[in-house]
Amino acid sequence: MNYKIKYINDVNITRFTLVELLVTISVIALLAALMLPALSKAREKSKGAFCESNLKQLNAANLLYVLDYGYYMPCYGSEITGPGSSVGKLWIGYRSAPAGTPGNIDMHGGFVFDICGNWKIMTCPSWNVSGGAPDKITDGHGYGYNVIGIGSMAYITGSAYKSGSGMKVEMVKKPSSVVLFGDVTATTVPGEIRPYSFFYPKYTISSSGMSVNSRGDNAHFRHAGAASVGWADGHVSRERPSRLNNNFVGSAHWVGNFGPPNNSLFEPWRWTGAGAVY
Known part of the structure; x- marks a missing residue:
């Protein structure tokens, strides 16, 4: 029987031309570019779910605090007695130096940490942390x-200062319609967003009634145009803005608020005193 032996040199080898290689690379790059937005959305969706989990744990910590401390909510800052008195225990940590001092709040020393023992649940995964511990x-x-x-007795005393405790439950x-925690940012720094630990409605409370709060409406819609919000009954939701601030951070950084343009989602009961705006 005769066999035909084929040598390696007889094999036809097909090679990419430079043009074909460049076309292939271009197609891969195009596909990657098309997939990046989807991957970014998936990553942000994951962060949003993580954020909601944090808020559920914060809500639970508040409930445990209520049970341990005579059915009072945690105070936002029990030792803050006025604008210049900013050192002391806050809900988020212990402030050892005047507000604005870098690294002045130890997150292991606040009312919420006393209950849950975990400072990380007070950190939104979509908030960029830069520098320091x-x-x-x-x-x-x-x-x-x-x-x-x-977090204060403002609706009883007319001021958040010198409260000593939060509202009694x-x-x-x-509670299903009262905000407890949420995604926020500071609204008073020109041209940029900055971290903040207080959530304010449109109006501030005083003994004479209401006035527009310069720090108010500071919800930050950082999760693909939505803000995660924890409510006093324990549930968590994602809220879309009903309005954006008309200052330097509003439309540029999606800062504003949800719901009606008043304090109704932030007050323990419907306020009907002097200066009420409904």
């Missing part, structure tokens, strides 16, 4: 606490 902060890590309606008449 992550648990030694200047103002916040992305979440704000409802100062006026939950029985005073919160409709």
Whole structure:
């Protein structure tokens, strides 16, 4: 039987031309570019879910605090007695130096940490932390606490200062409609967003009624145009803006608020005193 032996030199080898190689690389680059937005959205969606998990844990920590401390909500800052008195224990940590001092808040020393023992749940995963120890902060890590309606006695005394405690839980008449925590940023720094730990409605409270709060409407819609919000009954939702601030951070950074343009989602009961705006 005769066999035909084929040598390696007889094999036809097809090679890429330079043009074909460049076309292939271009197609791969194009596909990668098309996939990047989808990957970015998936990553942000994952961060949003992580954020909601954090808020659920913060809500639970607040409930445990209520059970341990005579049915009072945690105070936003029990030792803050006025604008110039900013040193002391806050909900988010212990502030050892005047507000704005870099790294002045130790997140291991606040009312919430006393209950949960985990400072990381007070950090939004979509908030970029830069410089210094992550648990030694200047103002916040992305979440704000409802100062006026939950974290103080402002609706009783006319001021958030010198409260000593938050509202008593029985005073919160409709907890499913009262904000507890949420994604926030500072609104008073020109041209940029900065961390903050307090969540303010449109109006501030005083003994004479209401006035527009310069720090108010500071919800930060950082999760693909939505803000994660924890409510006083324990549930968490993602809220879309009903309005954006008309200052230097509003439309540029998606800062504003959700719901009606008043304090109704931040107050323990519907305010009907002097200066009420509904």
